[in-house]
Amino acid sequence: MKNLTTAPLKDIGGESFRWERYTPLQRMRRFAGMFIVAGILLWTISTIDVFWPWVWTAPAEMQDMIYRMIPPNPRALPEILPALLETINIASVGTLLAIIISLPVAYFGARNVSPNRFTLAIARVIIVSSRSIDTLIWALLFVAILGPGPLAGVVAIAFRSVGFLGKLIGESIEEMDWGPIEALQASGASQGHIINYAIVPQIIPSFWAVAILRWDINIRESTVLGMVGAGGIGMLFQVAIDLFRWNTVSMVLVSIVVVVLFGEVVTGIVRRKII
Amino acid sequence: MNKALSGGGSSAGHFHWKRPPFISNPVLRYGLLTAFVVYFAYVFNTLEVNPERIVRGIPRAMQIFSGAIPPDFSARGKLIFTGFIESIQITFLATFAGVLLSIPFAFAAARNIAILPIYGLGRGIIIVARSLHPVVLGVLFVKAVGFGAFAGVLTLIIYTLGFVGKLLAEAIEEIKHGQIEAIRSTGAGYFSVLVYAVLPQIMPRLIGLTMYQLDINLRASAVIGLVGAGGIGNTLNSAFGRYDYGTASAILLVMIIIILFAESVSSRLRRFTR
Numbered sequence: 219m220k221n222l223t224t225a226p227l228k229d230i231g232g233e234s235f236r237w238e239r240y241t242p243l244q245r246m247r248r249f250a251g252m253f254i255v256a257g258i259l260l261w262t263i264s265t266i267d268v269f270w271p272w273v274w275t276a277p278a279e280m281q282d283m284i285y286r287m288i289p290p291n292p293r294a295l296p297e298i299l300p301a302l303l304e305t306i307n308i309a310s311v312g313t314l315l316a317i318i319i320s321l322p323v324a325y326f327g328a329r330n331v332s333p334n335r336f337t338l339a340i341a342r343v344i345i346v347s348s349r350s351i352d353t354l355i356w357a358l359l360f361v362a363i364l365g366p367g368p369l370a371g372v373v374a375i376a377f378r379s380v381g382f383l384g385k386l387i388g389e390s391i392e393e394m395d396w397g398p399i400e401a402l403q404a405s406g407a408s409q410g411h412i413i414n415y416a417i418v419p420q421i422i423p424s425f426w427a428v429a430i431l432r433w434d435i436n437i438r439e440s441t442v443l444g445m446v447g448a449g450g451i452g453m454l455f456q457v458a459i460d461l462f463r464w465n466t467v468s469m470v471l472v473s474i475v476v477v478v479l480f481g482e483v484v485t486g487i488v489r490r491k492i493i
Numbered sequence: 494m495n496k497a498l499s500g501g502g503s504s505a506g507h508f509h510w511k512r513p514p515f516i517s518n519p520v521l522r523y524g525l526l527t528a529f530v531v532y533f534a535y536v537f538n539t540l541e542v543n544p545e546r547i548v549r550g551i552p553r554a555m556q557i558f559s560g561a562i563p564p565d566f567s568a569r570g571k572l573i574f575t576g577f578i579e580s581i582q583i584t585f586l587a588t589f590a591g592v593l594l595s596i597p598f599a600f601a602a603a604r605n606i607a608i609l610p611i612y613g614l615g616r617g618i619i620i621v622a623r624s625l626h627p628v629v630l631g632v633l634f635v636k637a638v639g640f641g642a643f644a645g646v647l648t649l650i651i652y653t654l655g656f657v658g659k660l661l662a663e664a665i666e667e668i669k670h671g672q673i674e675a676i677r678s679t680g681a682g683y684f685s686v687l688v689y690a691v692l693p694q695i696m697p698r699l700i701g702l703t704m705y706q707l708d709i710n711l712r713a714s715a716v717i718g719l720v721g722a723g724g725i726g727n728t729l730n731s732a733f734g735r736y737d738y739g740t741a742s743a744i745l746l747v748m749i750i751i752i753l754f755a756e757s758v759s760s761r762l763r764r765f766t767r
Contacts, residue, residue: 255589258585259585259586259589262582262585262586263586265582266579266582266583266586266642267579267641267642267723268641268642268643268646269639269641269643272638272639272641272643273638273643275638276637276638276643276647279637279638280637280638283633283636283637307536307539307540310532310533310536311533311536311537311540314533346749346753347749350748350749350752350753351745351748351749352712352713352715352716354628354716354719355715355716355719355729355745358719358730358733359557362553362557362733363550363553363554363557364546364547364550365546365549365550368540369540369542369543369547372540415512419512422515423515426515438624438626439626441626441629442626442628442629445628445632445720446719452629455629455632456632459632459633459636467633471625471629474624474625474626474629475620475621475624475625478623478624479620479624491521492515492516492521
């Protein structure tokens with residue numbers, strides 16, 4: 219027994235045998251990967267525009283900020299609670315609006331049901347541009363158009379969510395079973411009946427899952443809308459920061475965490491109960 | 494199935510088939526529907542929609558769009574270029590440091606590895622990091638360490654910690670226990686078990702997550718600049734501030750292209766590592 223554990227492995231095969239985890243090619247690939255990563259890091263650190271003295275004082279500055287934030291100021295709550303409610307409402311209405319817009323977008327954007335290439339291209343462009351521009355940038359645009367307030371936030375949330383919902387619902391349309399559709403076509407059903415009885419029942423579970431997921435994400439996103447003037451808790455946060463009211467800032471942070479967790483818990487319950 | 498088939502009124506020999514409802518429990522179904530309607534009725538009442546202001550906004554929208562078309566790449570071309578380079582640098586640094594940082598936190602937040610108090614701490618930190626939007630973090634870091642790319646890097650490190658930390662912890666909780674027992678039976682200590690039994694099992698997932706996080710961080714790095722944390726968002730914000738909508742639309746166009754490109758590269762690399 220003792221002999222087995224202490225004997226070097228190379229003696230097992232008689233001549234010089236050494237167990238190795240990777241083949242030489244694999245090892246070369248791994249080294250190449252590490253080399254690339256190291257090169258990128260080196261380039262980044264040497265060229266990035268950072269004022270290094272600020273980096274060395276950062277821990278002290280951060281500690282100072284955290285000390286100023288403790289304890290959170292509960293007297294800010296009468297201001298915070300209505301803003302939190304507005305945050306959730308913006309997320310909900312924005313998601314609802316996005317769902318309404320995204321259903322036709324998903325239908326026209328799905329390769330297997332889209333009537334022709336023209337509608338497919340239009341739907342794809344809507345999905346791509348909506349998805350690639352962040353909610354906050356949409357908010358910046360709509361605050362300029364609609365003026366500051368929750369309406370700009372709702373529209374921004376909706377514009378960002380249309381692409382997300384359209385893409386994922388469209389993918390579930392593309393993956394559905396073609397059998398029921400053929401069955402209905404064989405019975406002479408109209409296109410409306412086919413959508414209603416063959417397509418909708420197949421995509422409805424993933425539709426609800428995606429819609430609920432997006433509502434959860436949108437609560438998180440709508441917490442920052444106020445920083446560009448689009449309503450919700452973000453405005454209070456920005457004001458408290460600008461006035462150096464650190465105890466209010468930390469109260470706002472705590473309440474943001476609580477409301478995001480609330481959204482996660484609600485979506486978790488709905489997901490378990492329904493889907 | 495039987496219930497669904499016989500559902501609907503079959504009185505007087507007149508059979509009419511009805512689709513089975515998505516939520517089979519009628520109390521839950523109508524309860525949710527009522528709650529839904531009541532909530533949205535209330536929200537639409539409280540939401541101040543001023544139609545007059547929207548009408549006044551239309552010419553403003555026209556002005557913005559006429560300024561934005563065609564996009565103007567040349568006037569601030571150099572600024573756009575350096576802005577995107579900075580965003581990419583922030584993305585790389587933050588992803589690398591953030592993933593490294595999230596490994597110990599993921600170990601701490603895995604119930605099968607960590608003892609209860611450590612688990613609670615690790616989970617708590619990851620939950621807080623996940624709940625705060627990068628822009629909120631960005632504002633805090635800009636206040637703490639000043640404007641620029643460094644604040645952006647710190648922001649995205651925390652953002653990465655929240656995301657990778659959570660998913661990695663879940664991956665650790667799903668590992669097979671055979672390897673752990675095997676390594677432990679050789680007399681290895683706690684940290685040797687982590688390095689030789691746990692880490693190899695989560696490595697493919699870790700690399701995949703890193704690729705995914707590069708994509709996510711690139712998107713986020715475009716936004717945190719809006720609050721002064723460096724990158725293309727800074728450039729975009731000042732373009733908007735100067736009513737230079739031609740430059741703004743040029744930035745948005747490039748942003749769409751880069752994000753789409755990064756997304757496809759990231760998903761291809763992830764497929765490669767799997």
